[in-house]
Amino acid sequence: MTSQTLFAEARRYIPGGVNSPVRAFRGVGGEPFFVDRAKGAHIWDIEGKEYIDYVGTWGPAILGHAPGVIQEAIAAAALKGVSFGIPNPLEVEMARTITEWVPSIKKVRMVNSGTEATMSSIRLARGFTGRDKIVKFEGCYHGHVDSLLVKAGSGALTHGQPDSAGVPAALAQLTITLPFNDPEALRAIFAREGSQIAAVIVEPIPANAGLYLPRPGFLELLRELCSAYDALLIFDEVMTGFRLARGGYQERCGITPDLTALGKIIGGGLPVGAFGGRAEIMDQLSPDGPVYQAGTLSGNPLAMAAGLAQLHELERLNAWDKLEAIGAEFEEGTRVALKKAGRDYVFQRIGSMFCLYFTSGEVWNLADAQRSDRAGFARYFHACREAGVYFAPSQFEAGFLSLAHTSEDLVKTAQIVERALGA
Numbered sequence: 109m110t111s112q113t114l115f116a117e118a119r120r121y122i123p124g125g126v127n128s129p130v131r132a133f134r135g136v137g138g139e140p141f142f143v144d145r146a147k148g149a150h151i152w153d154i155e156g157k158e159y160i161d162y163v164g165t166w167g168p169a170i171l172g173h174a175p176g177v178i179q180e181a182i183a184a185a186a187l188k189g190v191s192f193g194i195p196n197p198l199e200v201e202m203a204r205t206i207t208e209w210v211p212s213i214k215k216v217r218m219v220n221s222g223t224e225a226t227m228s229s230i231r232l233a234r235g236f237t238g239r240d241k242i243v244k245f246e247g248c249y250h251g252h253v254d255s256l257l258v259k260a261g262s263g264a265l266t267h268g269q270p271d272s273a274g275v276p277a278a279l280a281q282l283t284i285t286l287p288f289n290d291p292e293a294l295r296a297i298f299a300r301e302g303s304q305i306a307a308v309i310v311e312p313i314p315a316n317a318g319l320y321l322p323r324p325g326f327l328e329l330l331r332e333l334c335s336a337y338d339a340l341l342i343f344d345e346v347m348t349g350f351r352l353a354r355g356g357y358q359e360r361c362g363i364t365p366d367l368t369a370l371g372k373i374i375g376g377g378l379p380v381g382a383f384g385g386r387a388e389i390m391d392q393l394s395p396d397g398p399v400y401q402a403g404t405l406s407g408n409p410l411a412m413a414a415g416l417a418q419l420h421e422l423e424r425l426n427a428w429d430k431l432e433a434i435g436a437e438f439e440e441g442t443r444v445a446l447k448k449a450g451r452d453y454v455f456q457r458i459g460s461m462f463c464l465y466f467t468s469g470e471v472w473n474l475a476d477a478q479r480s481d482r483a484g485f486a487r488y489f490h491a492c493r494e495a496g497v498y499f500a501p502s503q504f505e506a507g508f509l510s511l512a513h514t515s516e517d518l519v520k521t522a523q524i525v526e527r528a529l530g531a
């Protein structure tokens with residue numbers, strides 16, 4: 109059994125051979141390898157090849173893969189049952205932890221993916237405000253929600269389907285998309301349609317078109333305009349939550365959203381999402397309120413146990429200072445490699461999230477990101493992969509560091525990156 113034969117068989121039964129499009133390597137060409145196991149910052153494919161992993165299952169593996177604390181928590185929880193569909197104490201502990209760590213979240217509901225978290229957030233915003241229009245930003249990806257698969261990022265962008273087939277025009281028309289970091293466009297849309305806008309949903313650090321940062325004042329303006337027009341501000345912190353700070357990016361930027369979508373890290377690698385915010389908004393949810401939302405496996409005990417084990421370990425280790433140090437060391441190595449290779453590519457990082465754009469100049473929005481040389485990135489990706497470093501298989505994805513990445517990993521990676529930049 110090789111990755112190649114397994115992929116051929118996968119394509120017989122699974123669309124594109126994958127259960128999520130970005131895994132198909134369409135953004136870089138070639139075929140994906142199949143993973144056998146993962147531990148710490150390393151993964152092994154079924155042929156036994158070892159890689160230093162900078163995808164970290166797209167964010168959840170912030171402690172590294174398969175940390176003992178998570179494995180033990182899942183095993184212990186499993187001895188008591190796998191799923192109940194009945195309230196269990198772990199759900200209360202998770203909700204209490206999230207509300208303690210993220211002050212803007214007074215009440216929270218668990219779901220099973222980031223998509224469910226954002227989908228439920230916009231339905232709740234529409235129900236709470238009685239308005240229909242949603243504002244999002246080009247290149248931001250919030251999961252495969254009909255209303256949000258409009259000029260979307262991540263795999264939708266990679267595969268040239270930012271506006272997915274199957275989304276009714278009547279629904280897509282209720283979604284207004286704006287360029288990120290464009291205050292004039294923001295002011296104009298609110299002046300024109302502010303009274304019809306239920307919510308603005310934003311990745312405060314857009315990381316689904318690579319990774320770029322908000323210009324100073326942009327998110328503050330967003331908060332100001334939402335408040336002025338009684339629209340809700342939804343921070344999609346599915347990736348940044350509990351990664352960029354104990355309280356997510358909102359702790360770092362000091363902006364208080366009305367709702368926050370969460371995922372990835374809070375599941376410890378198991379399927380979990382969550383959404384929460386102001387109590388008066390959350391109380392509109394069934395069974396107390398008229399906005400329906402539900403889930404058979406929401407608050408699943410194994411997922412709660414895994415997520416709580418990860419959150420408590422992050423706190424025990426005071427992870428965020430360490431993640432910043434690892435990120436800084438990785439950035440230094442990358443910048444030295446770029447200099448030695450004579451490449452003026454744009455490397456951007458915040459904490460343990462990063463992106464190397466194969467373009468020069470500055471990257472502040474999707475249009476800037478799309479200037480990147482995708483063929484050059486693809487050559488680089490495969491040169492790194494062959495040398496044992498696994499980056500995200502698309503120019504339009506972010507990379508992730510974990511507490512398990514050692515200096516030895518980073519030194520080896522920088523040497524491989526330097527050679528791959530010449531590919």
Ligand code: KE4
Pocket residue numbers: 128129130131166221222223224226249250251252262263311315316344345346347371372381505506
């Ligand atoms: P999920 O439904 O995939 O759990 O979460 C959707 C989502 C929501 N919001 C943000 C900011 C996200 O980044 C995501 C999902 N992230 C992608 C990686 N760019 C998941 C990888 C994939 O689609 O396979």
